[in-house]
Amino acid sequence: MPLRQTRGALLVDVGGVLLLPNAELLTPVIARHGGVDTEADFLRAHYAAHNAAWPANGEPCDYYDLLPGFAGVREDRRGAAADDYRAVSAERNMWHAPDPASKEALAAFVADGVRIAIVSQADGTIAQMLTEARMCQEGDGPGVRVDAVLDSAIVGYDKPDPRFFLHALEAVGAEPTQAVHVGDTVPADVRGAQAAGILAVHYDPYGDCDDPTDHEHVKTLADICAYLPEST
Template identity: 45%
Template sequence: MADIAIPYQRLKTIFLDAGNTIVTMELSYLVEALEAAGIACDPVALRRAEAAARPVVSAALPTLRSTETMGTFEFYLREMLTRVSLTPAQSGETVARLAHDLAPLIDRVGRVAFWSHVLPGVPEALAGLRARGLNLTVVSNSDGTVERLLTEVGLRPFFDAVIDSRVVGYEKPDPKIFTHALETVGATAATTLHVGDLYEADVVGARAAGLHALLLDPFDDWPDVDCPRAADLTALVARL
């Protein structure tokens, strides 16, 4: 779908996913846990593997049913580890066991700390969106901690509202979470764009609620999707 499908100049509101849109995993926790198990992994390569795993996770969401379960996170980790070079090399069975053992790390560390890495250029991009007169709201599948996360990393002042799936009781791609967000900030679907990193949750859900949708694809891992894509929020700002 061409970018012309999004009326950039008529937009008044931007909804943003949190994970892998504004913040991402602090991968040092995973790298250190792997090192403790005697396995070396390049953090840069692991970051690339994370993005490459997203289309697989997205495609599996109708079966997984939620982005927020430990089972889904384990699946996510397995797909990441499958796509990165580990030293010494690990069999598929070992990688699956590693993912199972590593998944509880997110709760041991705490989800706020685990997702506390602000993506490069995000503060500047948010400031740029605000400078263009756009209202900004976070719409995130989370466990009730996303507002605290945004506060701790210093980004909460950019947003008019933070919609957390655990708090409101609806999880993307359920269009009800988007409808709730629209009502909360007094926005209309026709002039609202939602930006996120998972097609099944973010694009499918936003479209079902009548919003425009943009998929973040920093490494061109989604060449065949039927929606506009951008590498990051900086690229979005450049289109406005």
């Protein structure tokens, strides 16, 4: 029986890469405080605030406090906007909107023989969220079939603990040198993958990273293709 042709392994973060903040629900929250009023502008503000909250260098800040400023809310209304945004977000996990372009890229990687492990800092529900979003799942289902879906609350290791990333490699039968990890948070995703000896790529759609020369970057999930090894 011929050996399966593979292009190494891809470890993929969920929030901000596969599942996005639900802009349809969250944009009106910001708009009523005088901020951006389109979903595209909201997502642009989100990534700027996220990168500022979790910088490559310096101390982390509160994402919810930062978001209104990046979203164009007047300074005197930012506190109220942050409180409102935080309250709405607490009603349920708002990071549940699937990114169609990322799903298409994920399917293409699977078709090309890339072993895929989903590696999420989560609360035990990430597999259900991905299935409900029709993004991906282990085995048959409504989304892309991937090799493993790993939730930190179930595995027992949180990012950036390198053991979480090494556990993902074990799940797909790959060595660190055969793998690439992509995620949108430098302290958790990039630093964790680097500590595990895995090539770390920052998912940074708008070039918001405060230290762009420190590690590799992509603007779309499809761009990861350039970092994957050739078929073996």
